[in-house]
Amino acid sequence: MRSLNLSGFAFLFALLTDHHHALYIHFNMLGRVLAIAGNAFREAVRDRVLYNLVLFVLLLTAAAIFIGELSGGQERKIIVDFGLSAMLLFGVFIAIFVGIGLVYKEIERRTVYAIFSKPVGRGEFIVGKYLGLSLTLLVNVVLMGAGVSLALLYVSRGADPLVWTIWPAVFLIYFELVILTAVALLFSSFSSPALSALLTFFVFIIGHFSSDLKGLATSLGSTAPRFFFTVTYYLLPNFANYSFVTPAAHGHVPGVQHLAGSILYALLYVTVILAATILIFSRRNFK
Amino acid sequence: MVLGLTGFVAIARWLDTHRPKIDTEIQQESLYLTGNALRRLSLSFNGLVADWYWMRSLQYVGGKILNAPAHVQLDDLGQLDLKLLAPMLDVATTLDPEFMEPYQYAAVVLPAIDEEEAIRITKKGIAANPAQWRLHQHLGYIYWQRGDYAAAGDAYSQGAKIPGAPPWIEAMKARMAAEGGSRNFAREIYTRMYEQAGDSKIKETARLRLLQLDSMDQRDVIRKLVAIYQTRVGRCPASWREIEPLLRAARLPLVGGRPIDPAGTPYLLLTDKCDVDLDPVSEVPYK
Numbered sequence: 001m002r003s004l005n006l007s008g009f010a011f012l013f014a015l016l017t018d019h020h021h022a023l024y025i026h027f028n029m030l031g032r033v034l035a036i037a038g039n040a041f042r043e044a045v046r047d048r049v050l051y052n053l054v055l056f057v058l059l060l061t062a063a064a065i066f067i068g069e070l071s072g073g074q075e076r077k078i079i080v081d082f083g084l085s086a087m088l089l090f091g092v093f094i095a096i097f098v099g100i101g102l103v104y105k106e107i108e109r110r111t112v113y114a115i116f117s118k119p120v121g122r123g124e125f126i127v128g129k130y131l132g133l134s135l136t137l138l139v140n141v142v143l144m145g146a147g148v149s150l151a152l153l154y155v156s157r158g159a160d161p162l163v164w165t166i167w168p169a170v171f172l173i174y175f176e177l178v179i180l181t182a183v184a185l186l187f188s189s190f191s192s193p194a195l196s197a198l199l200t201f202f203v204f205i206i207g208h209f210s211s212d213l214k215g216l217a218t219s220l221g222s223t224a225p226r227f228f229f230t231v232t233y234y235l236l237p238n239f240a241n242y243s244f245v246t247p248a249a250h251g252h253v254p255g256v257q258h259l260a261g262s263i264l265y266a267l268l269y270v271t272v273i274l275a276a277t278i279l280i281f282s283r284r285n286f287k
Numbered sequence: 288m289v290l291g292l293t294g295f296v297a298i299a300r301w302l303d304t305h306r307p308k309i310d311t312e313i314q315q316e317s318l319y320l321t322g323n324a325l326r327r328l329s330l331s332f333n334g335l336v337a338d339w340y341w342m343r344s345l346q347y348v349g350g351k352i353l354n355a356p357a358h359v360q361l362d363d364l365g366q367l368d369l370k371l372l373a374p375m376l377d378v379a380t381t382l383d384p385e386f387m388e389p390y391q392y393a394a395v396v397l398p399a400i401d402e403e404e405a406i407r408i409t410k411k412g413i414a415a416n417p418a419q420w421r422l423h424q425h426l427g428y429i430y431w432q433r434g435d436y437a438a439a440g441d442a443y444s445q446g447a448k449i450p451g452a453p454p455w456i457e458a459m460k461a462r463m464a465a466e467g468g469s470r471n472f473a474r475e476i477y478t479r480m481y482e483q484a485g486d487s488k489i490k491e492t493a494r495l496r497l498l499q500l501d502s503m504d505q506r507d508v509i510r511k512l513v514a515i516y517q518t519r520v521g522r523c524p525a526s527w528r529e530i531e532p533l534l535r536a537a538r539l540p541l542v543g544g545r546p547i548d549p550a551g552t553p554y555l556l557l558t559d560k561c562d563v564d565l566d567p568v569s570e571v572p573y574k
Contacts, residue, residue, distance in 0.1 A: 070342045072486035074388055078342075081334040088331065208330040239331065246334030250385045 032120055033128040040132020049098055049136060052090050056144055064151040075155040080166055080249035083148035091137055091177040092204055099184030100196040102129040123278040130185055137177050145170040162251055168259055169248035175266040176242035180204055182273040189280045207239035237269055318374045322381025337383035344375040360572050361492040365399035373397060373404035380408060384415035388485055394425035395489050398432055405429050420452035436467030474500050495572050501549040502571045508537050509546060509563045523561040
């Protein structure tokens with residue numbers, strides 16, 4: 001756990017100070033993490049996770065063809081709303097159901113013993129698995145974004161600024177999914193798959209109610225409940241920062257500050273959640 | 288499998304035809320959720336839910352028009368029981384306040400059903416979109432329709448102050464006080480509506496209203512000609528042929544010696560009343 005938290009700084013230090021041995025160790029560690037990540041990605045592909053793209057494309061094609069008759073000239077807006085919402089929904093299902101299975105399956109199949117009999121740390125295992133699923137989600141989101149752009153080109157019968165302006169919203173969705181995957185991984189490190197799925201889904205829902213939590217905290221008179229809601233507001237991920245689907249459908253693009261802040265928030269949140277996951281996972285007894 | 292499939296499709300069809308009709312009271316039951324409640328519950332899918340309510344309102348109106356005993360114009364649906372239209376448009380615009388089409392629909396269709404709700408929804412849109420001059424145009428249209436030319440002029444005046452508003456909106460404000468009730472002014476209003484409508488049904492309504500205005504002008508000319516004939520001959524013309532030279536001199540469009548309305552259908556000559564009327568089969572709206 002400690003080595004993982006310090007690894008980034010140690011790696012940088014080794015690189016700057018020409019500590020070849022330390023550099024070798026960290027390259028090795030990075031190699032192991034990437035190997036696990038690559039494996040997790042291949043496993044997701046083998047498990048036909050990306051097959052959801054077929055369903056997505058079918059839905060989008062049907063929407064692009066039929067929505068014109070139903071929408072009163074609002075095909076473009078509806079394609080963006082529909083495409084990005086489906087992207088989020090499919091991504092949430094992948095993040096939850098594949099995310100909770102990442103560790104659980106290895107324990108259930110007892111392959112975790114084979115992995116840990118090699119020089120692989122538990123932290124490396126968790127980070128590798130997490131990066132593997134994040135890569136799967138990235139591929140998924142990028143392909144879906146391309147699908148939405150193509151559908152827009154089809155309904156607009158040519159160039160459409162929305163084809164490009166939706167992409168910041170697509171990446172915000174990706175970062176929301178990245179946070180949710182980390183949360184799923186955290187829950188799966190100490191509870192059953194069913195409970196993990198339920199808890200992660202609750203976090204997804206409550207994360208979209210963050211503004212209400214804050215509102216509750218400020219409107220309450222007594223200190224204890226106000227403290228409770230304030231802490232809950234800051235502890236749970238604030239997914240409102242990543243909800244940019246509706247403005248994107250009107251051609252709005254998030255500001256650079258909003259985008260950078262949201263990405264930084266996601267990276268820090270994921271780091272903390274992964275650290276907690278590694279802490280729990282490191283203390284887990286597999287016997 | 289094929290037998291099973293055929294069987295359940297046949298049963299589904301039988302059930303569809305034998306299902307007791309749903310009571311209109313139940314069909315028209317108020318929406319359970321308000322826009323604000325739905326906004327919270329829809330998480331980040333509010334744009335998609337707004338689209339759903341928008342399409343539902345189009346289907347709702349379309350269904351009522353199809354089941355109406357006689358052909359009705361989109362801006363004259365007061366006789367149809369469209370209780371749910373205002374709540375549905377309200378929900379759509381609360382979920383996605385930048386969604387412009389429901390506001391236009393509220394301005395064109397809703398006044399015949401619930402004028403106050405049409406004004407409220409449009410004003411809500413103005414509050415949420417202070418940079419949209421079109422919403423002031425919609426508000427001006429509602430006031431103009433009910434004959435409140437001062438309020439209509441004020442709405443156009445507010446719209447004219449918004450950067451990017453076209454110069455004609457300023458001219459509309461000026462003309463409203465002087466000729467708010469004139470046909471020429473109505474022609475101007477429907478021409479603008481036709482130019483800007485995204486929804487094909489609203490475009491069609493504007494087109495028909497323009498045809499109606501042209502037809503009113505034509506009928507006024509024909510009435511004058513019939514009156515001239517009556518003064519000269521001492522009786523009403525028995526057929527169009529008798530006043531054909533007068534019609535030709537007035538440069539009215541004729542087919543087979545009979546004047547035709549802007550939709551191409553010949554007018555009816557009311558020989559007993561010395562008057563002219565639209566043929567009921569004509570596309571030009573009667574009222």
